[in-house]
Amino acid sequence: MKQGRLIVISGPSGTGKGSIIKKVMERWPAAEFSISMTTRGKREGEEHGVHYYFATREEFEATIEDGGFLEWADVFGNYYGTPKAPVEKRLAEGADIILDIDIQGAMNVRKAMPGAVLIFILPPSIKELRRRLEHRGTDAQDVIEKRLAKALTEIGTAREYDYVVVNDDLDVAAEQVLSIVQASHLEVDETIEETIRRYEEE
Ligand code: 5GP
Numbered sequence: 001m002k003q004g005r006l007i008v009i010s011g012p013s014g015t016g017k018g019s020i021i022k023k024v025m026e027r028w029p030a031a032e033f034s035i036s037m038t039t040r041g042k043r044e045g046e047e048h049g050v051h052y053y054f055a056t057r058e059e060f061e062a063t064i065e066d067g068g069f070l071e072w073a074d075v076f077g078n079y080y081g082t083p084k085a086p087v088e089k090r091l092a093e094g095a096d097i098i099l100d101i102d103i104q105g106a107m108n109v110r111k112a113m114p115g116a117v118l119i120f121i122l123p124p125s126i127k128e129l130r131r132r133l134e135h136r137g138t139d140a141q142d143v144i145e146k147r148l149a150k151a152l153t154e155i156g157t158a159r160e161y162d163y164v165v166v167n168d169d170l171d172v173a174a175e176q177v178l179s180i181v182q183a184s185h186l187e188v189d190e191t192i193e194e195t196i197r198r199y200e201e202e
Contacts, residue, residue, distance in 0.1 A: 011121030012151030
């Protein structure tokens with residue numbers, strides 16, 4: 001069985017990563033979302049086991065100790081981490097796994113799994129990003145300012161990624177991410193030897 005692809009999606013908060021991922025998953029049934037563990041509080045409309053596994057700092061630190069994370073990071077003073085076992089299991093079973101994680105996490109995934117495909121989502125502009133964060137209404141003004149300042153420093157790290165997608169129009173951005181996922185399946189990988197042998201034996 002061919003391994004699935006590990007797709008890592010990052011970008012400043014408010015760039016619409018979540019909406020893009022949702023659309024890609026509707027169009028690509030082989031894709032599954034990796035549910036992270038976090039110590040941040042639940043936002044309205046979020047469900048445990050759907051958006052995140054909400055945990056205490058003690059639970060999170062115990063999982064770090066157990067080596068249970070593929071990667072983890074401290075983002076805005078809260079822990080976020082990708083549970084390792086389910087990702088490895090589903091990749092081995094051929095599923096594509098999508099991670100929505102920050103830049104530190106993406107760089108650590110790159111080290112742990114060099115075959116991962118890293119996609120950076122950009123907002124059309126900083127002005128538009130501010131408008132979206134304010135419109136979302138989930139954060140206090142000081143948090144929005146913090147997120148915007150972080151966005152500015154984060155955008156410079158786009159150069160570390162394999163692909164950059166600008167989320168101006170959601171449908172177009174989702175279509176572009178889907179194309180990247182599809183193309184990643186056509187990359188030459190370790191299965192090429194078997195493919196060549198099959199042709200040679202014919
Ligand atoms: P939010 O609190 O808005 O849901 O997420 C804040 C940031 O944490 C986002 O940039 C998101 O991509 C990132 N994040 C979510 N889950 C993980 C994770 O498991 N690992 C890392 N490194 N970052 C994560």
